[in-house]
Amino acid sequence: MPVVPASRVKTLSGEGAFDVLVAARRLEAAGRHVVHLELGEPDAATPPHVLEAGIRALHDGHTRYVSPAGLPALRDAIAASLVWRGVRGVGAENVVVVPGAKPMVFYALLAVLEAGDEVLVPDPGFPIYPSVVRFAGAVPVSYPVASGKTGFDVAPLAALITPRTRALVLNLPANPNGVVPDPDALSAIATLAQRHDLVVISDEVYGRIRYDRRADSIAGLPGMLERTVIVDSFSKTYSMTGWRLGFGVLPAALVERVTTLVVNGTSCTPPFVQLAGVAALTGSQDCVAAAVEGFERRRDWLVDGLNGLPGVRCTRPAGAFYAFPDVRKVEQRAGLSTEQLAARLLELHGVAVLPGTAFGSGGAGHLRLSFATSAADLDLALERLRECISDLGVASPSDGGVHVRS
Numbered sequence: 001m002p003v004v005p006a007s008r009v010k011t012l013s014g015e016g017a018f019d020v021l022v023a024a025r026r027l028e029a030a031g032r033h034v035v036h037l038e039l040g041e042p043d044a045a046t047p048p049h050v051l052e053a054g055i056r057a058l059h060d061g062h063t064r065y066v067s068p069a070g071l072p073a074l075r076d077a078i079a080a081s082l083v084w085r086g087v088r089g090v091g092a093e094n095v096v097v098v099p100g101a102k103p104m105v106f107y108a109l110l111a112v113l114e115a116g117d118e119v120l121v122p123d124p125g126f127p128i129y130p131s132v133v134r135f136a137g138a139v140p141v142s143y144p145v146a147s148g149k150t151g152f153d154v155a156p157l158a159a160l161i162t163p164r165t166r167a168l169v170l171n172l173p174a175n176p177n178g179v180v181p182d183p184d185a186l187s188a189i190a191t192l193a194q195r196h197d198l199v200v201i202s203d204e205v206y207g208r209i210r211y212d213r214r215a216d217s218i219a220g221l222p223g224m225l226e227r228t229v230i231v232d233s234f235s236k237t238y239s240m241t242g243w244r245l246g247f248g249v250l251p252a253a254l255v256e257r258v259t260t261l262v263v264n265g266t267s268c269t270p271p272f273v274q275l276a277g278v279a280a281l282t283g284s285q286d287c288v289a290a291a292v293e294g295f296e297r298r299r300d301w302l303v304d305g306l307n308g309l310p311g312v313r314c315t316r317p318a319g320a321f322y323a324f325p326d327v328r329k330v331e332q333r334a335g336l337s338t339e340q341l342a343a344r345l346l347e348l349h350g351v352a353v354l355p356g357t358a359f360g361s362g363g364a365g366h367l368r369l370s371f372a373t374s375a376a377d378l379d380l381a382l383e384r385l386r387e388c389i390s391d392l393g394v395a396s397p398s399d400g401g402v403h404v405r406s
Contacts, residue, residue: 178317
């Protein structure tokens with residue numbers, strides 16, 4: 001008799017970016033050229049001082065088990081670094097280090113949810129949020145995150161709260177559309193959380209990648225520190241995606257429980273990786289500033305280029321490194337769904353993007369394009385997008401081309 005997977009495992013869903021990556025690699029193996037805009041991964045190398053710290057730690061023998069909650073040096077550095085978000089009064093004892101942000105999202109939700117609880121999750125939003133909520137036996141309830149000035153209309157969010165609502169997942173800046181709530185909206189969300197006694201899971205992995213040069217966290221608002229779990233990683237900020245290094249800043253009541261989940265799940269995060277993280281936080285931040293400046297230039301070039309394509313409209317994201325163009329006119333004129341348009345772009349034109357529906361029903365009629373890649377790739381992607389739209393019979397403007405400067 002074949003093995004039958006447990007029902008709780010069946011509640012988990014995947015992540016569209018990796019599905020598209022597999023399909024793109026298959027085309028490349030057959031000799032096709034593909035422009036990769038599907039993964040949220042900076043194209044820059046890990047900063048040299050961070051790389052050197054990791055290599056030095058390996059040579060020095062930091063390859064053995066360490067405390068499940070993380071090395072004291074890294075926990076201290078993380079606690080000290082919170083000031084830039086406006087978060088004060090946090091010590092190293094509130095920090096737990098994990099292999100990437102995803103495990104902390106997983107552990108934090110498992111630590112606070114009971115079966116049947118409701119959790120407010122952004123839509124469009126990172127697909128792991130509702131996946132983990134379902135795995136925990138709780139119910140994800142989608143709230144809208146639309147592109148625009150703040151992206152947060154607090155009134156409909158408030159209307160979704162019921163006596164069973166236990167937690168709110170907040171992603172600032174937001175993946176996939178780069179939305180950042182303004183201070184008034186963030187304050188209103190905090191008021192809701194306190195009024196209804198909600199735990200806030202604040203995913204801040206793009207927190208340093210903001211084009212207004214602001215940095216804030218809902219945990220820094222009055223009364224929010226004791227009910228907020230800050231989730232962050234080194235992946236996007238320091239080009240350390242493959243290092244797998246993240247952390248959570250937790251209310252005291254959750255630290256022991258989450259640490260127990262770490263013991264059960266991974267034992268600890270590799271110490272040489274943690275020491276590289278210490279170097280990232282305590283060394284020069286010029287690499288971060290330079291990266292954000294580069295992303296901003298690419299953002300402007302790509303958004304301007306997308307707005308020059310027929311049937312495409314794109315809001316300028318306030319943070320993260322994704323464009324989220326509205327392609328509903330293209331879909332309507334061509335008779336295609338969002339998934340079909342994304343598949344056509346990959347299979348016929350060699351551009352790997354994600355359909356907005358990979359982030360929830362609120363993403364219908366949109367595509368997610370990462371601009372954390374080279375200007376040359378963005379230029380080529382725009383050229384191929386124009387060809388795709390032209391092949392679908394959507395009228396082209398008379399200028400004949402859109403180019404991204406390097």
